[in-house]
Amino acid sequence: xxxxxxxxxxxxxxxxxxxxxxxxxxxxxxxxxxxxxxxxxxxxxxxxxxxxxxxxxxxxxxxxxxxxxxxxxxxxxxxxxxxxxxxxxxxxxxxxxxxxxxxxxxxxxxxxxxxxxxxxxxxxxxxxxxxxxxxxxxxxxxxxxxxxxxxxxxxxxxxxxxxxxxxxxxxxxxxxxxxxxxxxxxxxxxxxxxxxxxxxxx
Ligand code: NI
Numbered sequence: 001x002x003x004x005x006x007x008x009x010x011x012x013x014x015x016x017x018x019x020x021x022x023x024x025x026x027x028x029x030x031x032x033x034x035x036x037x038x039x040x041x042x043x044x045x046x047x048x049x050x051x052x053x054x055x056x057x058x059x060x061x062x063x064x065x066x067x068x069x070x071x072x073x074x075x076x077x078x079x080x081x082x083x084x085x086x087x088x089x090x091x092x093x094x095x096x097x098x099x100x101x102x103x104x105x106x107x108x109x110x111x112x113x114x115x116x117x118x119x120x121x122x123x124x125x126x127x128x129x130x131x132x133x134x135x136x137x138x139x140x141x142x143x144x145x146x147x148x149x150x151x152x153x154x155x156x157x158x159x160x161x162x163x164x165x166x167x168x169x170x171x172x173x174x175x176x177x178x179x180x181x182x183x184x185x186x187x188x189x190x191x192x193x194x195x196x197x198x199x200x201x202x
Contacts (some may be wrong), residue, residue: 007053009103018141022077022098026050030062030133033199037197038081042149044172045069045133045149045150045151045172045180046061046149046150046174046178046180047061047149047170047176048060048061048149049061049135049145049146049149050138050145051108051131051136051138051142051143051146052117052137052138052142053117053119053120053134053135053136054118054120054121054124054134054136055087055117055121056117057105058076059134059136060140060179062173063106063134064106064177064178065175065177065178066196067102067103067104067176068103068104068173068175068176068181068200068201069103069104069105069106069173069174069176069178070089070103070105070171070173070174070184070197071106071108071150071172071173071174072086072089072105072106072107072171072172073108073109073110073115073146073147073150073152073154073167073168074107074108074109074110075098075109075110075111075115075165075167076109076111076114076115076119077114077164077165078122078165078167079164081167081169081186082107083154084135084186084187085169085186086107086126086127086128086129087103087129088108088188088190088193089105089129089130089171089189089191089193090128090131091103091127091194092190092191092194092196092197093130093131094193095191096193096194096197096198097167097188099197100199102176102201103197104131104132104133104134105129105132105133106134107120107124107133107134107135107136108137108143108147108150109135109136109137109143110143110147110152110154110165110167111145111156111165112118112137112138112139112140112142112161113140115137115170115190116133116137117133117137120136120137121135121171123135144188150172152167152168153166153167153168154162154166154167154168155167168169169182169185169186170183170184170185170186171184171186171198172184173197175200181200182196182200184196185199186187194197
């Protein structure tokens with residue numbers, strides 16, 4: 001083998017390695033299972049929690065057993081996202097007909113300071129919100145633990161009585177075993193929400 005062809009082969013090898021590395025970086029070769037990564041990550045949503053419902057009863061994750069649930073984190077003084085989400089869920093539940101009867105909405109407060117069980121009860125009695133919604137609150141530590149389990153972000157914004165709480169806007173559809181089924185993004189509207197829930201239930 002001539003010296004020239006050795007150099008040529010070596011150059012080709014280096015080129016192939018560089019090309020491979022570039023393709024790898026660009027994600028051309030997806031490692032096996034990468035496509036399932038999102039699903040695996042989502043399986044980390046949910047889990048045990050200890051909270052108090054709007055009647056002052058201590059409850060845990062077993063309230064999710066036997067029903068489909070939309071779990072949503074918010075606060076009763078929320079001026080926009082929470083009322084919109086609750087009305088969307090009410091409309092979607094109605095659209096689902098008999099399937100909607102198998103669906104419960106679980107509203108978890110990220111504002112335990114103001115959202116007492118009584119405050120939640122008053123808030124959820126609003127007839128434009130989903131009937132039978134379970135309102136949950138607790139100590140700041142209990143709420144923080146629940147939010148962490150559901151990968152929910154929230155942070156107090158502002159001072160004084162009129163403060164707001166910034167919070168994640170997505171709702172989570174959980175199956176009757178209390179396991180994560182899918183994310184219901186904010187702003188998709190009642191039709192799409194109903195469609196996604198029906199799709200998951202099938
Ligand atoms: Ni809100």
